[in-house]
Amino acid sequence: MDSALIPEGAKRCPFPKFMLGMAIVGAVLLWGVYAMFLCWFKGLNQTNMDDYYGFALWIWADLAVIAVGGGAFFTGLLKYIFKIDELKNIINFAVIIGFICYSSALLILAIDIGQPLRGWFIFWHANVHSMLTEVAFCLSCYFAVLTIEFIPNILENRQLNKVSFFHHLAHNMHGVMAVFAATGAFLSFFHQGSLGGVAGVMFGRPFAFREHILIWPWTFFLFTWSAAAFGPCFTLLVTKITEAITGKKLVSDKTVNLLAKISGWMITTYMIAKIIDTVYWAQVTAPSMGFTLDHFYSNNAFYGYWILFAEIIVGGVVPGLLLIFKKTRENPIALLTAITLGVIGVCLNRWVMVLQIMAVPVMPFDTWALYIPSWQEVATTILPVAYGIMLIAVSYRYLPVFPQELELNKPAQATE
Amino acid sequence: MIQNTKAHKFGMVIDLDKCTGCGSCMVSCMAENNVPFKEDESRKKDSITWMRVYKLTNGKSFPDTEVVYMPRPCQHCSGLGDHGHSPCVSVCPATATDYGYDTGIVSQIYTRCFGCRYCMGACPYHARYFNWWDPTWPEGMESYLSPNVSPRMRGVVEKCSFCYHRYQLAREKAYVEEREIEENEYQTACTTACPADAIIFGDLNNPAHQVHQIVKPDPHPDPRNHKVVGKSRNPKVFRLLERLGTNTKVYYMSEREWVRKAGDSYLDGEWDEVKNHHGSSSSHG
Numbered sequence: 001m002d003s004a005l006i007p008e009g010a011k012r013c014p015f016p017k018f019m020l021g022m023a024i025v026g027a028v029l030l031w032g033v034y035a036m037f038l039c040w041f042k043g044l045n046q047t048n049m050d051d052y053y054g055f056a057l058w059i060w061a062d063l064a065v066i067a068v069g070g071g072a073f074f075t076g077l078l079k080y081i082f083k084i085d086e087l088k089n090i091i092n093f094a095v096i097i098g099f100i101c102y103s104s105a106l107l108i109l110a111i112d113i114g115q116p117l118r119g120w121f122i123f124w125h126a127n128v129h130s131m132l133t134e135v136a137f138c139l140s141c142y143f144a145v146l147t148i149e150f151i152p153n154i155l156e157n158r159q160l161n162k163v164s165f166f167h168h169l170a171h172n173m174h175g176v177m178a179v180f181a182a183t184g185a186f187l188s189f190f191h192q193g194s195l196g197g198v199a200g201v202m203f204g205r206p207f208a209f210r211e212h213i214l215i216w217p218w219t220f221f222l223f224t225w226s227a228a229a230f231g232p233c234f235t236l237l238v239t240k241i242t243e244a245i246t247g248k249k250l251v252s253d254k255t256v257n258l259l260a261k262i263s264g265w266m267i268t269t270y271m272i273a274k275i276i277d278t279v280y281w282a283q284v285t286a287p288s289m290g291f292t293l294d295h296f297y298s299n300n301a302f303y304g305y306w307i308l309f310a311e312i313i314v315g316g317v318v319p320g321l322l323l324i325f326k327k328t329r330e331n332p333i334a335l336l337t338a339i340t341l342g343v344i345g346v347c348l349n350r351w352v353m354v355l356q357i358m359a360v361p362v363m364p365f366d367t368w369a370l371y372i373p374s375w376q377e378v379a380t381t382i383l384p385v386a387y388g389i390m391l392i393a394v395s396y397r398y399l400p401v402f403p404q405e406l407e408l409n410k411p412a413q414a415t416e
Numbered sequence: 417m418i419q420n421t422k423a424h425k426f427g428m429v430i431d432l433d434k435c436t437g438c439g440s441c442m443v444s445c446m447a448e449n450n451v452p453f454k455e456d457e458s459r460k461k462d463s464i465t466w467m468r469v470y471k472l473t474n475g476k477s478f479p480d481t482e483v484v485y486m487p488r489p490c491q492h493c494s495g496l497g498d499h500g501h502s503p504c505v506s507v508c509p510a511t512a513t514d515y516g517y518d519t520g521i522v523s524q525i526y527t528r529c530f531g532c533r534y535c536m537g538a539c540p541y542h543a544r545y546f547n548w549w550d551p552t553w554p555e556g557m558e559s560y561l562s563p564n565v566s567p568r569m570r571g572v573v574e575k576c577s578f579c580y581h582r583y584q585l586a587r588e589k590a591y592v593e594e595r596e597i598e599e600n601e602y603q604t605a606c607t608t609a610c611p612a613d614a615i616i617f618g619d620l621n622n623p624a625h626q627v628h629q630i631v632k633p634d635p636h637p638d639p640r641n642h643k644v645v646g647k648s649r650n651p652k653v654f655r656l657l658e659r660l661g662t663n664t665k666v667y668y669m670s671e672r673e674w675v676r677k678a679g680d681s682y683l684d685g686e687w688d689e690v691k692n693h694h695g696s697s698s699s700h701g
Contacts, residue, residue: 043571044531044548045549050461051462051536051542051544051546052461052542053461054533054534054536054546055533113531113532113571114530114531114546114570114571114573115569115572118530119530121528121530122530126510127509127510127511129506130507130509131507132507132509132534133510136509198507198534202507202537203661204538204539204541204662205537290659292683295681358537362657363541363542364678364680365470365472365486365678366542369461
């Protein structure tokens with residue numbers, strides 16, 4: 001039915017099967033959209049947030065998608081600026097994942113604010129001292145860059161590419177993509193960093209506060225570093241999931257292993273910095289404010305030392321080590337374990353830097369504040385996931401996302 | 417004409433040994449500032465109480481139990497080094513909360529706030545409240561709303577303003593009469609409502625004001641912690657979470673050591689070192 005739109009030579013599932021899958025995911029999406037409108041029309045009383053928990057599930061989701069979406073800017077930087085040509089085989093997909101992550105982040109922010117119609121005040125009445133202002137500016141600009149990076153891939157659709165103007169536009173955009181990749185890397189450095197800064201500058205919250213270099217707290221650099229380190233893990237994980245669903249090899253092992261190796265070294269170096277930061281914070285920063293490490297991990301029903309261990313060792317050191325050694329990196333099970341743990345690890349880091357900060361009592365007579373999200377919060381958090389699945393499905397079906405697809409699947413196609 | 421007058425620094429000292437925990441300050445604050453009600457007020461963590469009274473105990477069992485009630489308005493922090501970069505003001509992305517260098521009051525601009533709640537996350541005192549619901553009042557109570565304070569809409573943050581509208585009225589009157597405002601002309605609603613006279617409000621910069629005389633604020637940075645400015649030189653007076661460097665303008669006072677200790681967090685053995693330290697003048701004492 002839609003064969004004229006499918007990339008030439010590529011094999012896709014029958015249209016009704018595709019639509020059935022889209023309908024199922026679409027139903028989840030509609031559930032999220034319904035919850036979103038409830039929040040917009042009835043207000044944030046639809047959530048379980050309160051005055052202790054002003055930042056909650058959404059802000060975690062926001063930070064998490066931006067962190068894992070970091071694969072786009074980092075892969076772009078490696079491909080276009082550091083000229084690692086091998087990564088051309090995965091760059092399109094990295095850009096699409098980044099596009100999904102960043103558009104989701106903007107949507108989540110639009111739901112999260114109490115007065116959505118005033119969202120533009122962040123630009124109009126900008127407070128240059130606020131890390132959130134920097135986030136808003138860089139995030140919006142980088143989303144525009146991602147859109148520009150995505151456009152040539154869209155224009156390469158079999159039918160669109162027949163239009164001479166689109167064909168040449170796509171070709172020429174590819175030619176200048178290094179400029180956008182550099183711009184994207186610059187913007188990402190600042191918005192990933194300023195997201196880390198959001199927590200690190202809160203000197204009234206000893207769990208969050210970190211020492212500074214000029215105006216930037218350590219979390220500024222750690223967030224950028226971790227996004228560059230773990231972002232490729234997410235790109236690889238989604239690639240593996242897509243390969244499993246489509247039953248095809250879409251990216252060569254050589255490309256996967258190269259990106260995994262780079263990610264592994266980034267994770268390992270990041271973890272060294274993160275461990276130094278944690279030790280300094282635990283031994284110097286927090287005690288200077290009157291707090292021991294124990295205070296942050298005891299006397300409550302949920303946050304114990306397990307979360308610190310899970311984030312740093314299980315979700316950081318382990319994937320880092322698994323990816324830097326050739327033997328484990330090239331073992332499919334170890335690779336999958338490493339990239340999965342890496343994604344969980346960075347998401348856990350963002351969780352800690354949003355939700356645990358809110359939970360820890362600061363005044364000596366205050367108590368831990370724990371919170372369980374409402375279904376509206378859960379639905380609106382799943383909404384971007386459903387949207388992401390649908391956009392990937394449509395992109396995979398109609399766009400030449402994976403340049404190696406035909407070559408890697410030749411023998412299988414020949415036997416059919 | 418009044419010209420080149422020295423900046424005010426309005427603040428208060430609350431005598432915790434006098435406070436009975438009656439809640440008059442909370443009620444008067446709500447009435448004065450048009451604080452709305454929720455249909456169900458049982459869930460306190462999303463109720464709006466600009467002034468909230470905490471109950472603290474010394475943790476000992478009967479008959480040694482002691483209780484103290486600690487009223488907590490917005491602390492109107494001056495921020496690190498006393499430069500006006502209070503925890504909330506410095507993070508607000510839309511400049512919807514601002515520091516008045518002429519008054520020391522941290523304001524909230526309701527029509528500019530877009531409800532990101534970053535300020536709430538940054539405030540360690542939980543002094544900021546979000547309007548989770550549309551503001552409502554029991555039938556008939558709308559007639560009692562103060563015309564001097566704008567009600568807030570759903571989706572924005574609000575907090576104690578030190579009854580800033582009262583300052584505006586007093587300032588205008590004094591301006592017309594070409595004089596400075598006097599201590600009694602500008603008093604917050606909680607101060608005037610307290611039956612025990614536990615709250616004393618005034619200008620911390622004015623040596624003639626009672627609040628200054630009680631607090632005796634040290635204008636120099638604390639030699640033990642340079643983030644701290646305005647530390648009280650009165651050994652009975654302390655601030656909440658002073659060592660974080662928020663530099664609040666709400667001081668507390670108590671004869672009891674355990675109450676003063678409850679204002680901050682200390683590592684083992686630290687309290688004995690710091691309890692006799694009261695500003696730069698006693699740094700070597």
